Each structure stands twice: as structure tokens, then as C-alpha cells.
Amino acid sequence: MTRNRRGREQIDCEEAVRRLAEYLDRELSQASRAEMEVHLQRCRDCFSRAEFERRLKARIRENLHTDQVPQAFHERMKTLVEGLGE
Amino acid sequence: MVESEMDRSAEWFQEEVMELLPDLLGAARSMGTTGADSEDAVAEAVALAWERLDDLREKVRFRGWIFRILRNCCLGRIRKARSRPETVSLDKEGNEGSFSLFERLHQPFLLWWSNPEMTFLDALLEDDIRQALESLPEEYRTVVLLADVHEFRYAEIAEALDIPIGTVRSRLARGRSRMQEALWRHAVDRGLRKPRSTSGNNPT
Numbered sequence A: 001m002t003r004n005r006r007g008r009e010q011i012d013c014e015e016a017v018r019r020l021a022e023y024l025d026r027e028l029s030q031a032s033r034a035e036m037e038v039h040l041q042r043c044r045d046c047f048s049r050a051e052f053e054r055r056l057k058a059r060i061r062e063n064l065h066t067d068q069v070p071q072a073f074h075e076r077m078k079t080l081v082e083g084l085g086e
Numbered sequence B: 001m002v003e004s005e006m007d008r009s010a011e012w013f014q015e016e017v018m019e020l021l022p023d024l025l026g027a028a029r030s031m032g033t034t035g036a037d038s039e040d041a042v043a044e045a046v047a048l049a050w051e052r053l054d055d056l057r058e059k060v061r062f063r064g065w066i067f068r069i070l071r072n073c074c075l076g077r078i079r080k081a082r083s084r085p086e087t088v089s090l091d092k093e094g095n096e097g098s099f100s101l102f103e104r105l106h107q108p109f110l111l112w113w114s115n116p117e118m119t120f121l122d123a124l125l126e127d128d129i130r131q132a133l134e135s136l137p138e139e140y141r142t143v144v145l146l147a148d149v150h151e152f153r154y155a156e157i158a159e160a161l162d163i164p165i166g167t168v169r170s171r172l173a174r175g176r177s178r179m180q181e182a183l184w185r186h187a188v189d190r191g192l193r194k195p196r197s198t199s200g201n202n203p204t
């Protein structure tokens, strides 16, 4: 890492790739996230990589997440939780 | 517990459970149970969670906590269904887990309007993604599922699976890498990609 004039840390590509998963998972600290964003604004390669990983992650959720449960199961669970505490 | 307090926590519990129901059922299925067994595992976990609600220290930890209960219910059912417990060998501390689809697909010297990695993503089918996730060993599959499908925080995954947060990170990295490798293999099998995808002028 090097420092720019304002004294902020600048990360290199290797570090950006290392942090990418945690960046996309929103697990980085605020400072670390800010450094990452500066790098992504300046580095087209890392930006493309981040965009790809972000969209792949979104595709996985879109394809595999469902808000639907079978109606009978929904009713069964509703009855179960409503009967609790009685 | 005072009665009104009991009512309040019952009401809170009902709301949380009903909102989380699709995630709980999806997770039970992904943890290896099927059909009515998945539904029974969720019902069992919800009933157990209610009994043990006093163990839950902070309400914000509810998701991780109830998924942990659910996971144990699922594991119990799977063990019963199988006479021989399946042993999954996790990768040792090696450097595995570095397959990158992006690196396979990205071609830095192409003109700006050509974007092979995004074209690849657009061509992926829902089945490709489902199969790639299902091909992972259970330990990796559950971590990827909780993070990517159910959008759990690392701390919640650690709690749900009762593993340290560092293990969440490493399993997630390896799981995602393996999943990308599986997606790549599907694409090669379906003829979307040639096994070697460099510039296209390989000597034959």
C-alpha cells in the first residue's frame, strides 16, 4: 500500500482482489470499504471483476431464492405458531 | 413470564417465523432433506425454537439462532434416513479455492463493447446455477447458500453453523470457487465455451 497526498491509504490490485468478496458481502469496515471504492473508480480491471462477481451473486439469489411456500405448509405453520404461548 | 409479556413475545415470534418461512424451507431443502421431511424439519425447528426462546439473548440474532436449530433438525433427519453417515472430506489448508470464472472469461485487450464475461452470465440457465450449488459438498453448500441466497451476515452464518467466523470466510471462498468451476464445466459441456478459451487462434 502507498499513501497519496492526503495521507489516505491506496490499495493495489492484489489487495483489491483479496477484499472483493467481503466488499460485495458488505462485511468491510467503513474505512476499508472507502479504500476499495477509490481503487474501483480508478482501476478498470478490478471494476470489471467486481461487477462480474456482483452480478453472479445476484443471479444466484434471483434463481434460487423463492418467496413461495406450498399453501398447505403455510397454513400448517400459521396454525402452529398461533397456538404457541396459549 | 408475565402473561402480557408472553403474549408480546409470542406475537413477535409468530411474525418473525412467518416472514422467514420461505428461507427456512429453502434452507432445509438445501441442507439435504426432501419433500415432507423438509417441512417437518422446519416445523420441528420452530417448535423447538419457541421452547428455547429464553436462550436467545438478543433478538437481532434470531436468524442465525433459529437456522442453527433447523440445521440440527435436518442433520438428525438425514442421519435417520441414511444408515451410513456420509463423510465429507473438507479441503486441507491448501491453496485450493482460487478458481475464478472472471479470469477464465475476461479478455482485457478486447474492445470496450465486447464483454465475454457478461455474455457468459446472460447465457447461464437457472438449472446450471442450481446444479452447481448442489454439486458442492454440504459444508460448502450451506455456507454459500446462507450467504448468497439468504443474504446472511458472516456472524449469522458462524452462529447458525457453530463455526468460527474465519472458517465462514474460508469455506465461502472455497465454496464459491468450486461453484464457479462447476459453472464453467457446465458451460463447456453445453458447448457454450470451448475448454480453452484464449484468443481463439490456438494451434490445433
Ligand SMILES: [Zn+2]
Pocket (backbone or CB within 6 Å): A012, A013, A014, A016, A039, A043, A044, A045, A046, A047
Ligand atoms: Zn485493480
